[in-house]
Amino acid sequence: MKGVHFQLSIVATLALATFLVSASDPSPLQDFCVAINNTESAVFVNGKFCKDPKLVTANDFFFSGLRIPGNTSNPVGSFVTPANVEQIAGLNTLGISLARIDFAPNGLNPPHTHPRGTEFLIVLEGTLYVGFVTSNGDNNRLFTKVLNKGDVFVFPVGLIHFQLNVGHVNALAVAGLSSQNPGVITIANAVFGSNPPINPDVLAKAFQIDDKEVEYLQKQFWYNNN
Secondary structure (H helix, E strand, C coil): CHHHHHHHHHHHHHHHHHHHHHCCCCCCCCCCCCEECCCCCCEEECCEEECCHHHCCHHHHCCCHHHCCCCCCCCCCEEEEEECCCCCHHHCCCCCEEEEEEECCCCEEEEEECCCCCEEEEEEECCEEEEEECCHHHCCCEEEEEECCCCEEEECCCCEEEEEECCCCCEEEEEEECCCCCCCEEHHHHHHCCCCCCCHHHHHHHHCCCHHHHHHHHHCCCCCCC
16 A cells, blocks of 8 residues: 555656646747737747747847946836846747846836746946845744846845835946846835726725825826836
8 A cells, every 4th residue: 555655646747747847838839939919821829829930030139229228217226127028029939038228326126027937137337225024924024135237136026126226326237038028016106006096995905094195196106217
């Protein structure tokens, strides 16, 4: 009987491992799958249609937008320039993307999450105060660090995080993300700037403030810096 139980344990373990593997994003079965909007004679893979490989060119893997400084003349004083599958069609199925983040002095990349990607940030210029907050089960612990030129920091997938320029000059950072389309949810925008607005009673109770304060916040212009 012990041998049978052991065999069953092995089978159950293999079944669980197989389930976990199948629950992740599928690995590409070809060299690349360049995204295309024209669906004629195309194959749908990972949210995009694939371009005929014979028609693929170097430009499908190229993007020059990260060389251009973002306009930080906005309410939060920062600007994010993404380089994901929407800008680089060749990223489709490859599971990575980039973003350039420009900061004015005291500029903030507001608290936000990436529901589909871990972020790896490197500071190229200036000094940033960065941090993330863990989930409820971990008591919402705050992890923070002051980063200088050349420093790196990792923000785990799905966790709320932020970056603030604490220097007196402009700052610049580049982020790598573990998804071709990591998504972004800016907390303040989503909560107070949703369309249509969330019932003020819900937010008043959640934030322990009165309805008038909620209505005031909902009337503000919630700037989206990316």
